[in-house]
Amino acid sequence: MHILSESERTYWLALASLPAIGARRFHSIIEHFGSPQAAWLAPEKDWDGVAGMSLSRWQKTLQYRRKDYLSSFLERIYYGGIEALTLQDERYPELLRSIPDPPPVLYMKGQIQERDKVNIAIVGTRKATPYGEKVCSQLTEELVQQERTIVSGLARGIDAIAHRTALEKGGRTIAVLACGLDKIYPKAHEALAAAITERGALISEYPPGSPAEPGKFPARNRIISGLSQGVLVIEAGEKSGALITADQALEQGREVFAVPGPITSSQSKGTHRLIQQGAKLVTSIEDILSEVQIQFNFLAKPKQEIDLEPNEKKLLSHLDWEGKTIDQLIHCTGLKGPEIAVLLTHLEMKGMIKSLPGGGHFVSLL
Template sequence: MRGRQGGGVRGRQGERGRGRPTPPPAPGPEGAVTVVRPEDDAYPVALRTLSEPPPLLYVRGTLRPEDAVAVAVVGARRATPYGLHIAEQLGRDLARHGVTVVSGLARGIDGAAHRGALAAGGRTLAVLGCGPDRAYPPEHARLLAQVVAAGAVLSEYPPGTPPLRHHFPLRNRLISGLSLGVVVVEGREDSGALITAECALAQGREVLAVPGSIFAPTSALPLRLLHEGATPVRHVEDVLDALRLPRRAASPAAPQPVALDGPEALLYGHLALEPQHIDVLARRCALPVATVGASLTVLELRGLVRALPGQRYVRVP
């Protein structure tokens, strides 16, 4: 689902001048924050195409030309293990294909997407609703430092600006504006990710969504977007194809699939990307819990299964 450029989130969210940044004092001795203006070479080309591009960006880290090939991965702060797994996997796989991963450094889906990109040695950009010197949430201070080292943290707001509520809808238009497309992994009907998707449509970007259970509240927004025409995402190839991005050839040294037999083969056939409790797996396989536990250990050692808290397990894509 792709929109046509027109309109802007500022007009829908409040007064045009609200939250507009003012030039800060000179950067501190460490020179960590760079002020980037639209006339500067470092200013992202994608943002220049917006109807209301930010007049100033406060940046920590380095913006590079290759960041023009970027995809946003967004969603719920209170994400499920399923959503966190998908977001991290998408972040990792996009980075492996040379795509910069954009998100908002929030709890849940955002953090998982950043971590996935970092784990693959790729680039990631975090757009904040506060000053670029502030970690929000505070527990993401280490993640913020990692993003600065492997990409960039950027904001419309000068150093020292607190994370005020009205900043975040405006922030979301930059997340979509920096990206060729926005993938919504999870979110309730009223999730902030809806604003990001609406901004993407207004900016002419592609909107994609990850299918989830019709019974899960956090799948309400992706299912709504899919009903309205968003591109479904099952794996990274769906994203690359929708955005007409090239695929990188797999490494010839990549491990080959492991042949399974016996209880492991039966159990693996019942595993899915959605977490399942060991007791549920035992019932579905008609096997003793002890046998299922031993087989899960074998599959986990082979890298085919991931254990989650509460004796729940998911298949590794």
């Protein structure tokens, strides 16, 4: 990964901010010209045919390549208290970096911490029923207790409930916006957005000054799923935007979870369709944790030198994050069931392993 110089970084940010240049076109432009600076300084005629667009279609966008635009754009970032992370920055989220067409720039208010790599996205309808509100609050609280960061889209309904519950229960949360970070949408959530910056982050791929527009929300949704290990859908109608997030999660190789609802509720038709298509049905937090199979405290645990008995070492050598049952451990170690049960208890007391919810599988924390 090439670390950008200050000059390269300036042109990277400026080019990515221009109208009509989304993530896919940005990468095509870089491939064509070799660098953002070369693209920014190239004569107009050299843009003919770039990213499959004629020069006439590019001309409105290219008018922004002025010195006064560049300086005012950088000032809006600086005076807005906004941090801009490029795809080349080490602090750019690794999960998001791995998706197709990752945003070339992430604008951020707040802070992404190491612990925010362990997270779940929660999305759903803007018109949550009392049932949806209760389920969202309960599952969010339990995920926060397991040190999961909650990712959502700051929309009304399920999104807002997930963000607020995470904050109320002392957890962390990340909101992904479909507008500039100085144009909070909906406006009624400005106070919530400010609270999120204190224990999490506001994130957008759109530069300051960008209003929320219908076409930006599907693109925003791919970031919600891209930042997350899994996406939990709580109430979604047949045409809900949450279903777009779920589809994008599947394309990105993320887990998709859905909460069933009353068959008479129009707000559950979308979640029921997801379940029919193979999403993991969720009736409790254990359904999420058992599928993801990564425990929540291991990142914070310092590695320690602990004396182990030979059979403890033998057993530990056969455990990883995927988890194994006692029967599987009997088969691969040759040890007897009662002996393995005692060894597992000792290893768990030493903080070397942990049983997954339900008690059937054991994983290594090393």
